[in-house]
Amino acid sequence: MQHLTRTILSSFIGFLLLTPLQAELWLPAIFSDNMVLQREAPVPIWGSTIAGYSVSVEIDGQTKSTTANSEGKWRIDLDPIPAGGPYTLAIQANEIVKRFENVLSGEVWICSGQSNMALGAKRSYDWDLERLVTHSPNIRILTIGQQSAERPLNDFKGEWKLSTDQSLEDFSAVGYYFGRRLHQTLNVPIGLIDNSWGGSTVEAWLPRETLDADSMFSPLMNWWDRKMAAYSQEDYDADVAAAQTKIAAWEAGGRQGAKPRIPRDDRNGQKRPANLYNAMVHPILGYGIRGMIWYQGEANTKRAYQYRELFPLLIQTIRQRWGLGDFPFYWVQLADYRDEKSVPVQSEWAELREAQSLTLERLDNVAQAIIIDAGEGRDIHPRDKHTVSERLARIALARDYNYNLAYQSPQMQSVEFKDGQALITFEHVDGSLYTFDVKQPLGFTIAGVNRKFVWAEAKQIGSNKIQVWSDEVPNPVAVRYGWADNPIVNVYDRAGLPLTPFRSDDWPGITAHTKTP
Incomplete structure (x- = not known):
């Protein structure tokens, strides 16, 4: 009897464990209510379910089907969807159904880089005025949660949100003002994906195997491998303890000057090669987009000559892995920063700007916004994000939407x-x-x-x-x-x-x- 009871209990537990698995229909966070799909192009939808399940996707009267492969993975490319909405996107795997509501079709742009792209709208000039006109149901925003990984991930934390003064406070100011200008001009829905991390190096956004494949970057990769091999949790704990001692002294001394920071663990930080590609780029690869705007480079100024190779490699690699061809990639050249000099001197920042400009000669369908007049000597994070976004918008409106506008700096x-x-x-x-x-x-x-x-x-x-x-x-x-x-x-x-x-x-x-x- 006892054996029979254990058998029945085991079977029941097995049923409980099996049933959720059979009912599973998973899609990454890039798909959610309020999302924007790229118009005038095939729309890729992907996810996973039980191997062999029939999967169908339906939107605006269009239905397409496929079968999940032996690993349970599936992908369906919908035909282009007219700009507009709202639509309901329904995905069904056998009897399991997921629906995403309030979906729009329009123009989707990735906004990526480091802190000057990540800087929230509430920290830009005139936010008290700007927040009065932020309500725009046809502008949608998505922030990729900051995360890092040594191996490629398939998902991230985040969801599409409506454009409101509250949701935009910490959303990329450059990205939002850029998207708003496009929306005002094109009169179509705009989707903006903020995928940025302050202080990130360009190599953190590249896959490890790409960097390893070129001996030019062997010194960089070997340096990191040695650093990681010699770094332990005890080392990090000691660094944190030392920083906490400095903070205590800073507080006791009347909080003069900048507050000391708790250091980031370099093992999972935003500078280690491939960390951000794995965790923040890989999960969204293939999503339908028009293009990408990029504001990064400050973290690489001491290796500006190396940036001449790393930056075009980044663009080429992301384009190749995204699978959408040479999509538009527009970047912001570094602003003016630090003290003005009374005599001409050498400059790392000037050399990094030159590396950015040289990329124009290397690749097609690229452009840069010059903001040498929009920086602040005392602050690496200038508050004037309107000038930056307007110059980026000029580029996109002229090159991608055929408006007769000047967009290239002399x-x-x-x-x-x-x-x-x-x-x-x-x-x-x-x-x-x-x-x-x-x-x-x-x-x-x-x-x-x-x-x-x-x-x-x-x-x-x-x-x-x-x-x-x-x-x-x-x-x-x-x-x-x-x-x-x-x-x-x-x-x-x-x-x-x-x-x-x-x-x-x-x-x-x-x-x-x-x-x-």
């Missing part, structure tokens, strides 16, 4: 050295060059063969040329503009787009040989 096209002067010709000039505040162009330096740069005089010649000289350099061979952490510059075109910082020389910079953090 760039150096050629330089001619003659009679002790440099005559610079610029391209992508809307109307003509224009100097803000004062008539004389500011921000130019010039050097001879001794490679010693001095401040230069400058004069605009016609609509797209500037003449540069200095009595201290009778035979110049190199000219630079905006080549500093925080340069004093004033050259724009008539569309209000600032001149792109540049140099005519290729002399090795101060980050040329730095391969590790």
Whole structure:
């Protein structure tokens, strides 16, 4: 009898364990109520259920079916869905049904990078005014929860939300203002996915196998492997204890200066290679999007030359793994930051900006927004996110939505050295060059063969040329503009787009040989 009771109990427990498994229909968090699906393109929907189950997806009168594979995984690509809504998206696996309500179809953009992309709207200028007009039922937002992993994950924490003053407070200011401009212009639903983490390095957003495949990055990867092998929980606990001691002293001393921070565990932080790709990119790969805007680079300034390779590799890799071809990828060049200098000096930040600009020559369907005039010397997180988002929006509206707008900042096209002067010709000039505040162009330096740069005089010649000289350099061979952490510059075109910082020389910079953090 006792044996029979155990048998019946075991069978009952087995039934309880088996029933939820048979009833399982799982979809990642990228699919939720209030989501926006990308219009004018196939719509991928994926998830998992019991192996062999028949799965169907229905929306707006369209139904498609498939069968879950031996691992229970399935994917269905819906035909393009007209812009609009709200729709109900229904997924059925055998008798199990999940429904997502209030779904829209429109334009979906990923907003990624580090803290200047992550900075919440409540920390941007004029939020007290902006929050009065944030209610827009057709703008939807999704924040990918900050998480890291050593192996690729299939999901994340988060859900689509309506655009309200409360939901936007901590949502990317750049992303929201960018999306709002698109919504106002296109009059279609907009979906914005904030996928950013402050202080993240570019290599954290790349898969490990991609970095390992190129010997160029071996010093970087070996450095991290040695660091992780030597790092223990005891080490981290000791770091935390030391920081807590500093915080106590800071509080006892009247809270003067910045509060010391509790350190992040580098094993699962936002700087370790592949950590963020695994946890924040891999779970959403394949979701229908129009493109990506990117604001990152501050964490890589000490390795700016290496960024010349890492950044285009990032774009190529994400595009390839996303499976949507060379989708639009637009980034923000680093703003001006730190103290202004009384004499020309070398600059890591200038070299990182150059690495960003060089990517324009490497890849198709890319563009950059220049904000050398929108930073704050005292704060790495400038509050002016409107200028940033408007310049990104210009790019998207011109390139992807066929509006006749200037969107490229003027760039150096050629330089001619003659009679002790440099005559610079610029391209992508809307109307003509224009100097803000004062008539004389500011921000130019010039050097001879001794490679010693001095401040230069400058004069605009016609609509797209500037003449540069200095009595201290009778035979110049190199000219630079905006080549500093925080340069004093004033050259724009008539569309209000600032001149792109540049140099005519290729002399090795101060980050040329730095391969590790």
